[in-house]
Amino acid sequence: MSHRPRKRFGQNFLVDRNVVANIIAAIAPKAGDRLVEIGPGQGALTALLLAQLDHLDVVEVDRDLCAELAVRFPQGKLTIHEGDALEFDFGSLPGPLRVVGNLPYNISTPILFHLGKYATHCLDLHFMLQEEVVERMAAAPSSAAYGRLSVMLQYRFEVTRMFGVPPEAFKPAPKVHSAVVRLRPLSDAERAARGLAKDEGRFAAIVTAAFTQRRKTLRNALSGAVTAETLAALGIDAGLRPENLSVADYVAVANAAVDNAPDTPNT
Secondary structure (H helix, E strand, O other), X not given: OOOOOOHHHOOOEEOOHHHHHHHHHHHOOOOOOEEXXXXXXXXXXXXXXXXXXXXEEEEEOOHHHHHHHHHHOOOOOEEEEEOOOOOOOHHHOOOOEEEEEEOOHHHHHHHHXXXXXXXXXXXXXXXXXXXXXXXXXXXXXXXOOOOHHHHHHHOOEEEEEEEEEOHHHEEOOOOOOEEEXXXXXXXXHHHHHHOOOOOHHHHHHHHHHHHHOOOOOHHHHOOOOOOHHHHHHOOOOOOOXXXXXXXXXXXXXXXXXXXXXXXXXXX
16 A cells, blocks of 8 residues: 555554564454454554454544555455544444554544443454553552553453554654553453442542542542542541552542432422
8 A cells, every 4th residue: 555644643554564463463363253443554454354354344534545445355354434433333333342453642542431431342452552551551559650541441441461562663653662452341240349330420530530630639639529538438548649549449439429429409
């Protein structure tokens, strides 16, 4: 393909064959897998995936690339969904899905949050991302990289960094190092063991509020959501910082906020 990478789509095409082979090995696709690729680009992964699959769905926002993919690959095996992955309904595809992609680094976090909505519809997800983002995704509590992204993804997924990828593996080469990450949706039993949020909207709001003011103590960062007394009742020191709480701790705080919320008066 002679397609020129477009900055507005955050396009950096993977060209290193060894890296492509390592990603395919990590995914280990099987013929009957329901696999969807986000941002196939010039088809570096697409070609090898199609060699092992009965069928592949791809989501691509660049209509010129869609046209080139349609010419290059047999339509009986490849279904092209032209559009933005941020707006795509992954639940419309038969599951359980296996999702893979070299995600645009400029919108990787929004895509990850969007895909979180479909966790129960997925078997696993493999992505190429900026290495710093992968570190944040997999970070443990009380580490510098631990934050909102860590908590929100680890609430739904087991996150595993697979291997690093140098800038020269892409064309054009990005200014950052990359890494491949695997996300495995947690089973119902695993999620229950960590604690289930009674109101996932409240859970997300509390996590966001905490890390928006991550340098403050919990007493101050969460002052509008829970009291120091409530935190103490949960066995949580209000003098800790947001990065010191585990995912289970945040679930407990969010559930306490729900339990202690004043009843809405009848109108």
